[in-house]
Amino acid sequence: MSSVNKVVLAYSGGLDTSIILKWLGEEYGCEVVTFTADLGQGEELEPARAKAEALGIKEIFIEDIREEFVRDFVYPMFRANTIYEGEYLLGTSIARPLIAKRLVEIAAETGADAISHGATGKGNDQVRFELGAYALNPDIRVIAPWREWDLNSRQKLLDYAEKHGIPIEKKQGKKSPYSMDANLLHISYEGGILEDPWSEPEESMWLWSVAPEAAPDKPEYVELTFRNGDITQINGEDKTPAQVLAELNRLGGVHGIGRIDIVENRYVGMKCRGCYETPGGTIMLKAHRAIESITLDREVAHLKDELMPRYATLIYNGYWWSPEREMLQTAIDSTQAEVNGVVRLKLYKGNVIVVGRKSDQSLYDENIATFEDDAGRYNQADAAGFIKLNALRLRVAKRIRG
Secondary structure (H helix, E strand, O other), X not given: OOOOOEEEEXXXXXXXXXXXXXXXXXXXXXXXXXXXXXXXXXXXOHHHHHHHHHOOOOOEEEEEOHXXXXXXXXXHHHHOOOOEOOOEOOOOHHHHHHHHHHHHHHHHHHOOOEEEOOOOOOOOHHHHHHHHHHHHOOOOEEEOHHHOOOOOOHXXXXXXXXXXXXXXXXXXXXXXXXXXXXXXXXXXXXXXXXXXXXXXXXXXXXXXXXXXXXXXXXXXXXXXXXXXXXXXXXXXXXXXXHHHHHHHHHHHHHOOOOEEEEEEXXXXXXXXXXXXXXXXXXXXXXXXXXXXXXXXXXXXXXXXXXXXXXXXXXXXXXXXXXXHHHHHHHHHHHOOOOXXXXXXXXXXXXXXXXXXXXXXXXXXXXXXXXXXXXXXXXXOOHHHHHHHHHHHHHHHHXXXXX
16 A cells, blocks of 8 residues: 555444544554534434543544535535435535545544445445545545455455454444434435335334324424524524524424435446435525515525535535536525514424414515405506517517428
């Protein structure tokens, strides 16, 4: 292996990254720095520190970056009402640019000349991590063990761990059959029986939400306050971005909201079936579109909807730090200055139902929209000329072409 002095590893403390930690030292003869991020995955992270220390690591970074994650990544994405391929709320995709950012920053802080990750050569995450890293530091070295080593089966990983004295948690317990990834926005499930797109997921798979049919028979109402397109209050109580998402996850989970089962098109070329739970994000999206419905100009709203699929694809494919994403973000953010107000929602058995919206910047004029007397604010006779002008090309074409 070519010379590497020090590498920063995105480290979870699990089997794969623990093996990578040891493998880097064995194969590259380099010092390893570990970085473990608390993105709201709901796991205790101190065991990762203990394991890293036991494996001889001297520089260990464990950071709570939940607020930064929601404030600087999730919230900007939701200002665009972002959905990939009509359903996926990009819970995994949006976490990767932040991890890449911290890997590069820690490399600079510690004098490391490389970073490393545990993403496989079949997935999207390798692309997201590395595009982000190169955009932030063009000269950084990236080591992706799954593209280099021959440990291409679980048994080989276990044998390597045993040979090198790497602890294996839950060795005797029942291991989840799914590959899972969690953060404050969502939890994902892949692999196992999900590799057959005809197989229905087992109910026991879902960890964050009850089944809609098992949700309470009584609906729950919630009011969300928006300022500049972002949620700042729940039921009138101020909350930080991470607190907002955590509470909406709780509410959505109780009412069976946010489950999806999709086959998506990966950037690397294959189709992949995945299941996702995004209870808080599902509520946020519905509420944001509701407040925009009364505060955004029609053509601005429509143009945002046209731009959104391109914006979503950029995030899915790993181009968060690209100039084109930043350009689109500037345009999107400029539309949110008047997106202020309150949305009232009814949560009921897997459904998020908008039942009210109000704003001091509302463009909705009841005096114009009314079926009653509008006091001359709208002259219905004007519609005749409007219709004829818009029908002109249709009438001409019919007369000429029959």
